[in-house]
Amino acid sequence: MFYREAGQYKTNYIADSAIFPILQDRIAIAGFLAIAFVIIPYFGNDFFINSMMIPFLIFSLAAIGLNILTGYTGQISLGTGAFMGVGAYACYKMTSIFPDVNIMIPIVLSGFFSAGVGMIFGLPSLRIKGFYLIVTTLAAQFFLEWCFIRVAWLYNYNDSGAIEVPQRELLGWIVTGASATPTTRYLVVLSVVVAMTWVASNIIHGRIGRSWMMIRDMDIAAELMGVRPLFAKLSAFAVSSFYCGVAGAMMVFFWLGAAEVESFDVNHSFLILFMVILGGLGSLLGSFLGAAFIWMLPIIIRAVPDIIGLNINAATVEHINFMIIGGLIIFFLIIEPHGLARLWAIAKQKLRVWPFPY
């Protein structure tokens, strides 16, 4: 009743190709942004912002990156964790070589390093398809992990082998390091994620994005129709790794504060693949929904025994956690293989015709 496009006429081509053609959608997006930028920083406590919102946003960005590669271009990758690591280590090296540069510049530049590495490991994708590609991305994952341990130059030869985030200011606010408040860090992360999501949406709806989708749907047909596979696949690897790299840099600089190679291991690659597939392959909204689901659910499950007064030890909760997540992944795949984003699309369609069934 409230959600329908009756009476909203499109009178020019720009309006016709808008991403949110319906007024109610635009209002909802504005509402979400208002909540994210004003209400959450104002009312949210430190725990909520620091252990739920910041990682959720960062993983969403990484999930967008993987979604560009897997969801839009159809190339399965298990190297996300390592590409995030490349971004993090590149950012760390840049801040230690150029200590006076504004912190946002190395954060964004680190994405380019990651994109370069991603393109090198994307080269085999021109010959290799489907599950075979998993192996090349796993090669990237394990080789880069090995580099993070063995190449001491990457962590400035310190004894711990970890990278520690220095304190940096942005517009007079301390944004990184131990004394930065969660709220400032949250706002910085949120701004970057919103800006990069907007860019991603424009790339995907543009010419490059359409050529990615043609490659995904049928690469030979796309090639015959004039899409260059070399350019399309490598650009997908580059953009995807760029997003993962920035996400990795932000993960260390705005969330963890210090990181070792374990923060970028193959389990993180799986985690982000879960987010993408559960959220919905080939959907930006799905990246956010998947990240929220996979990241928030364990935290909620951990809190449940306390709330209902059961006294279970932490290890048991962790094991049950694994079982529930595994079970839910299978459950969601069975009821809706196209992910949470499709469930939302179905709900939207129902709302549109409500109160009639169709």
Next chain:
Amino acid sequence: MDLLYNVFVDPFAQMAALPDFLLQVLWEGFVSGTLYALIALGFVLIFKASGVFNFAQGIMVVFAALSLVGLHALGVPAILALILALAIMGVLAFSVERLVLRHLVNQPDIILFMSTIGLTYFLIGLGELIFGGEPKSMITSELGLPTGSTTFEIFDGILILQHIDIAAAVIAAILVIGLGIFFSRTRIGRALRAVADDHQAALSVGISLNQIWAIVWFAAGIVALATGIMWGARSDVSFALQIVALKALPVLIIGGFTSIPGAIIGGLIIGFGEKIFEVYWGGLLGGGVEGWFAYVIALIFLLFRPQGLFGEKIIERI
């Protein structure tokens, strides 16, 4: 120049100078290759029959070994524990087919692949909940497996062969021959091959897909149990094995996803290649190259033969 010498001359000089050590390295490579091949065998069985890329094979190995050790720790005699562990793998195969695969027929490959990752998580949680997360030692001697070692004198040096390794190689050979006979000589085996060839054609001549899938998952479960026992005997039974099981992927790449002999040969190539490279060239790179070298071998193979050594030729049509 120094670098060229270290890369191209020195390792071979070392090999020639200490042939007994080279033989020892080759033996180690052979044994780990056998174990990779066994894991890859489980993958191939399931991929052949159902087209499912079974990511859970690694955790099935851990789960089977844990059930065996866990049951024995409860006081069950070793042989009975072995039978019960087999029964557990049977129940697992049946429930996977009934609860997961049957609902996902006709879905794209990546969805089926994801569901096996979901299964992996579920089994990790279940395994740790029931048996605990700490590493356990395999009940090698209780199962009647040999534990000693034999020392040969050869090339003025010694070569040490662990009996358990020999047993692993023998068991792997028996499994492969057994599976080969099962596939080519029995009624169910023929049905399995029919399903592998064409799902719809197999259905139309009255072969029950559901039954075949349950059987093939059970066969993979048996292979997993054998692998778990052998691997557990060499190190410990722990969840870390699951990451090592990812090494089966390059093995599959080299051998091709659908070929049983390919899995064996691929496993051996990876096993030999990785050990020799680690021992003779790894030092130049600072060591620890075993983690990724297998994937690099697979990558090189892929660039020249994208379908693997024994895979069927890929023909693309519009």
